[in-house]
Amino acid sequence: MSAKGKLITLEGIDGSGKSTIARRLSSHPGFSDFVFTREPTGSWIGEAVDHAIHSDTDHLAELLLFAADHAEHISKLIRPSLESGRNIVSDRYSASRYAYQGMTLSGRFDDPLGWVRDMHRGWTIEPDLTILFDVDPETAVARCGSRGDKTKFEKIGFLTGVRENYLRLAEESSESFIIINAGKSMDDNEAEVIDIISSFL
Numbered sequence: 001m002s003a004k005g006k007l008i009t010l011e012g013i014d015g016s017g018k019s020t021i022a023r024r025l026s027s028h029p030g031f032s033d034f035v036f037t038r039e040p041t042g043s044w045i046g047e048a049v050d051h052a053i054h055s056d057t058d059h060l061a062e063l064l065l066f067a068a069d070h071a072e073h074i075s076k077l078i079r080p081s082l083e084s085g086r087n088i089v090s091d092r093y094s095a096s097r098y099a100y101q102g103m104t105l106s107g108r109f110d111d112p113l114g115w116v117r118d119m120h121r122g123w124t125i126e127p128d129l130t131i132l133f134d135v136d137p138e139t140a141v142a143r144c145g146s147r148g149d150k151t152k153f154e155k156i157g158f159l160t161g162v163r164e165n166y167l168r169l170a171e172e173s174s175e176s177f178i179i180i181n182a183g184k185s186m187d188d189n190e191a192e193v194i195d196i197i198s199s200f201l
């Protein structure tokens, strides 16, 4: 039986440049045997999530859709790929929920980030490594300026809170988080991420 694969996740606020790097890695020869995936997924539940984030859906309902998409992602792709020894890079994963829904649900729970994290316990698969693309929200929003599929989350004030949540997560799980300064060029970000993943594996 082959050894278990590793789960590496890319996280950060909208416009931090994760998807650009995921796309570059997926065509890099050193990553040809990796599984590349993302959340929200392309499943029908992911489509429902997409509907939620482009409307004024109740925030708890929205969290539960994201979580349902995560459960489907784990059972259909993440667990089988890891068990067959494949390494995975996922553009967003559970920490997106802790950071974003930790913001949307503020006012509804005393510690929304902690509440959302707790509701994943017992069924999620924790990443082996999370690379946090840290960038200031002004830069991130400016980068997103021209893109057509803007979500309701791409606002400086909101993303400032999401960034704080990510930094809290990184501090609380420092053994599995690496923070990069994603304000650099795409080439520099790519080189740094390749270095991090190569030394991790």
Ligand SMILES: Nc1ncnc2c1ncn2[C@@H]1O[C@H](COP(=O)(O)OP(=O)(O)O)[C@@H](O)[C@H]1O
Residues within 6 Å of the ligand: 012, 013, 014, 015, 016, 017, 018, 019, 020, 021, 143, 144, 147, 182, 183, 184, 185, 186, 187, 189
């Ligand atoms: N390091 C960078 N410097 C300048 N622009 C960038 C950089 N990384 C990504 N971009 C641009 O910013 C926008 C958002 O990037 P994207 O990778 O989709 O971010 P994310 O997936 O984190 O939301 C895209 O138009 C992309 O071309």
Ligand SMILES: Cc1cn([C@H]2C[C@H](O)[C@@H](COP(=O)(O)OP(=O)(O)O)O2)c(=O)[nH]c1=O
Residues within 6 Å of the ligand: 013, 014, 015, 019, 039, 040, 053, 066, 092, 093, 094, 096, 097, 098, 100, 101, 149, 151, 153, 154
């Ligand atoms: C996975 C996930 C994403 N999100 C947010 C982050 C994004 O604003 C949006 C996903 O849209 P997407 O177009 O995938 O954004 P990006 O290119 O920045 O990754 O949903 C959550 O709020 N919770 C989650 O659990």
